[in-house]
Amino acid sequence: MKATILYGPGDIRVENVSDPVIQLPTDAIVRTTRSCVCGSDLHGYHGEATGVARPMGHELIGVVEEVGSAVTSVKPGDFVIAPFSYQDNTCVFCQEGMQTSCQHGGWYGNPETGGLQAEVARIPQADGSLVKVPGINTDTADESLLASLLTLSDVYLTGYHAAFMGQVEPGKIVTVIGDGAVGLSAVLAARQLGAEEIILMGRHTERTDLGREWGATEVVAERGEEGINKVLELTKGLGSHVVLEAVGLMPAYEQAYGIVRPGGIISRVGVPQYESAPVGFGSLFGKNARLAGGPAPVRAYMEPAIEQVLNGEINPGRVFDRTIALDDVAAGYAAMDNREALKVMLKP
Amino acid sequence: MKATILYGPGDIRVENVSDPVIQLPTDAIVRTTRSCVCGSDLHGYHGEATGVARPMGHELIGVVEEVGSAVTSVKPGDFVIAPFSYQDNTCVFCQEGMQTSCQHGGWYGNPETGGLQAEVARIPQADGSLVKVPGINTDTADESLLASLLTLSDVYLTGYHAAFMGQVEPGKIVTVIGDGAVGLSAVLAARQLGAEEIILMGRHTERTDLGREWGATEVVAERGEEGINKVLELTKGLGSHVVLEAVGLMPAYEQAYGIVRPGGIISRVGVPQYESAPVGFGSLFGKNARLAGGPAPVRAYMEPAIEQVLNGEINPGRVFDRTIALDDVAAGYAAMDNREALKVMLKP
Numbered sequence: 010m011k012a013t014i015l016y017g018p019g020d021i022r023v024e025n026v027s028d029p030v031i032q033l034p035t036d037a038i039v040r041t042t043r044s045c046v047c048g049s050d051l052h053g054y055h056g057e058a059t060g061v062a063r064p065m066g067h068e069l070i071g072v073v074e075e076v077g078s079a080v081t082s083v084k085p086g087d088f089v090i091a092p093f094s095y096q097d098n099t100c101v102f103c104q105e106g107m108q109t110s111c112q113h114g115g116w117y118g119n120p121e122t123g124g125l126q127a128e129v130a131r132i133p134q135a136d137g138s139l140v141k142v143p144g145i146n147t148d149t150a151d152e153s154l155l156a157s158l159l160t161l162s163d164v165y166l167t168g169y170h171a172a173f174m175g176q177v178e179p180g181k182i183v184t185v186i187g188d189g190a191v192g193l194s195a196v197l198a199a200r201q202l203g204a205e206e207i208i209l210m211g212r213h214t215e216r217t218d219l220g221r222e223w224g225a226t227e228v229v230a231e232r233g234e235e236g237i238n239k240v241l242e243l244t245k246g247l248g249s250h251v252v253l254e255a256v257g258l259m260p261a262y263e264q265a266y267g268i269v270r271p272g273g274i275i276s277r278v279g280v281p282q283y284e285s286a287p288v289g290f291g292s293l294f295g296k297n298a299r300l301a302g303g304p305a306p307v308r309a310y311m312e313p314a315i316e317q318v319l320n321g322e323i324n325p326g327r328v329f330d331r332t333i334a335l336d337d338v339a340a341g342y343a344a345m346d347n348r349e350a351l352k353v354m355l356k357p
Numbered sequence: 358m359k360a361t362i363l364y365g366p367g368d369i370r371v372e373n374v375s376d377p378v379i380q381l382p383t384d385a386i387v388r389t390t391r392s393c394v395c396g397s398d399l400h401g402y403h404g405e406a407t408g409v410a411r412p413m414g415h416e417l418i419g420v421v422e423e424v425g426s427a428v429t430s431v432k433p434g435d436f437v438i439a440p441f442s443y444q445d446n447t448c449v450f451c452q453e454g455m456q457t458s459c460q461h462g463g464w465y466g467n468p469e470t471g472g473l474q475a476e477v478a479r480i481p482q483a484d485g486s487l488v489k490v491p492g493i494n495t496d497t498a499d500e501s502l503l504a505s506l507l508t509l510s511d512v513y514l515t516g517y518h519a520a521f522m523g524q525v526e527p528g529k530i531v532t533v534i535g536d537g538a539v540g541l542s543a544v545l546a547a548r549q550l551g552a553e554e555i556i557l558m559g560r561h562t563e564r565t566d567l568g569r570e571w572g573a574t575e576v577v578a579e580r581g582e583e584g585i586n587k588v589l590e591l592t593k594g595l596g597s598h599v600v601l602e603a604v605g606l607m608p609a610y611e612q613a614y615g616i617v618r619p620g621g622i623i624s625r626v627g628v629p630q631y632e633s634a635p636v637g638f639g640s641l642f643g644k645n646a647r648l649a650g651g652p653a654p655v656r657a658y659m660e661p662a663i664e665q666v667l668n669g670e671i672n673p674g675r676v677f678d679r680t681i682a683l684d685d686v687a688a689g690y691a692a693m694d695n696r697e698a699l700k701v702m703l704k705p
Contacts, residue, residue: 107620110644277642289632293648293651294628295652299648
């Protein structure tokens with residue numbers, strides 16, 4: 010089968026590799042219907058050379074081909090969504106809604122588990138890691154429906170996680186930092202959770218326009234001190250109750266604590282490209298600002314989101330503005346990297 | 358009147374200064390019944406020479422002597438508790454329960470406002486900053502009652518704030534880092550909020566014994582990696598749902614993220630003696646650990662706590678293990694600094 014492999018910074022290739030096989034009774038093999046490129050894939054694409062060939066991708070919808078002997082919840086032929094982490098969905102952390110910390114879980118995009126930007130994938134802990142969507146025929150399904158279902162694998166529900174951990178609710182002013190696909194998803198999710206005042210910080214008009222459609226009531230193009238002052242101005246000098254940080258870089262974090270209101274919450278879902286950051290009296294502590302967020306346990310949010318997609322209440326698939334063949338994945342990474350594309354869908 | 362002045366590291370003196378007077382119509386003048394020394398006072402006592410003579414103290418119970426023309430909620434003769442920050446208790450942040458961020462509030466212990474380790478104090482924003490307790494005669498009141506009421510000025514309600522921001526509730530495992538007066542108060546508060554499993558990290562037996570009386574079910578004397586491993590062992594390897602950090606030093610922060618469970622909350626009330634700290638994938642983000650806390654808006658928690666003290670439900674005044682005359686305040690600082698005393702009460 011074909012799979013995407015990152016060999017080093019900027020060196021991404023599609024190669025023929027051997028088909029994945031059932032390794033454990035809890036595994037399933039899934040044939041990819043659609044996969045996609047994530048903003049977080051670009052960290053590796055930009056990163057240091059590791060000398061390790063790394064299979065890429067962690068977002069997928071597809072059709073089950075084969076299941077291990079212990080798998081009971083899906084069977085060959087089922088259309089499924091794969092959350093971007095795998096989990097048993099039964100351990101104590103999964104029961105507490107923290108599936109990304111599952112005691113028997115883990116990540117895709119490494120030599121052990123493989124990647125999901127591939128024609129076929131091995132899904133560990135299939136009972137906890139695949140969610141069946143009945144009634145989908147991949148040959149006849151509407152492209153926009155497939156796109157929206159694919160976002161439940163990661164991007165939309167990562168935005169949702171930001172809003173959920175930020176305790177967004179009616180009456181709360183919400184500011185979203187970042188107009189990438191996760192930031193826009195966070196806008197949509199904040200609106201779903203009842204926010205009526207949503208400030209979107211971003212400067213790509215074609216993206217912030219979608220943000221406005223999804224619920225952003227103000228757009229702030231400025232960054233840094235200027236951006237902070239603009240948000241403070243929009244909030245009568247009080248700051249934002251909730252800040253959803255969908256970037257992961259230090260300047261975004263600095264903006265976040267600059268605009269968060271006393272007692273407010275900064276909820277991060279952009280994978281931090283830093284380990285230490287200000288949290289003392291001058292940043293978080295002095296104003297009782299709270300910090301939340303992390304890798305989204307999308308499995309926890311899946312069922313109601315599928316319902317919302319199927320009944321047309323939300324259409325998060327609109328973040329995809331380009332669809333390319335898996336063979337052309339290198340062009341997809343490049344297009345996202347130079348911001349020509351918001352999010353790239355891959356067709357095997 | 359006599360007041361406590363810090364001249365430089367270790368150089369703390371009681372001096373005669375002019376009596377404070379009403380400066381604004383919202384001020385009140387209060388004669389001190391009891392004041393005390395706070396762990397956070399020791400930061401200045403240890404700190405760098407600033408060249409500024411700094412009036413000290415921010416905890417006080419007393420009797421109103423005089424009020425400005427705009428003050429309506431207290432009158433001369435009233436017995437009152439002064440929260441450790443002053444606030445109008447009406448602004449938008451006060452209404453949101455963040456009185457320590459009051460738009461018209463501020464701190465004691467500086468040349469502008471003066472300190473509360475003094476015979477008489479000027480209290481700004483008296484309507485928001487003094488809480489009357491009816492029926493207290495300071496000449497005849499029980500010493501232990503006065504002690505407990507004094508803790509509502511700061512230490513007990515700072516512990517309570519930690520537990521409140523940590524979202525302590527029945528079923529949550531709570532770990533308290535620090536066996537100082539705030540840490541012990543956090544144990545008592547966590548118990549009040551329904552925690553049944555409370556681990557206290559501290560190694561002064563006479564202190565942790567009081568912690569056990571107040572609700573600690575386990576005591577961990579070890580620190581650092583050893584302490585982390587001990588707590589993980591006690592929590593079946595899962596970690597603590599809530600960590601209340603009542604120290605403010607980096608090793609305590611490191612212990613906190615080492616023992617917090619995925620999705621758990623670290624709530625800090627020890628004033629951080631650092632500005633930056635680990636918050637990235639390897640510390641908070643990866644396990645969706647949350648960070649909360651800050652200067653306690655004790656005004657928000659005052660009324661129910663007074664009720665609990667008056668009806669004998671809680672006795673937080675037991676943190677005071679030494680009472681000295683204001684004249685001897687230097688000995689009080691020294692006793693707390695070298696850990697001979699847990700918390701020192703001052704009698705003017």
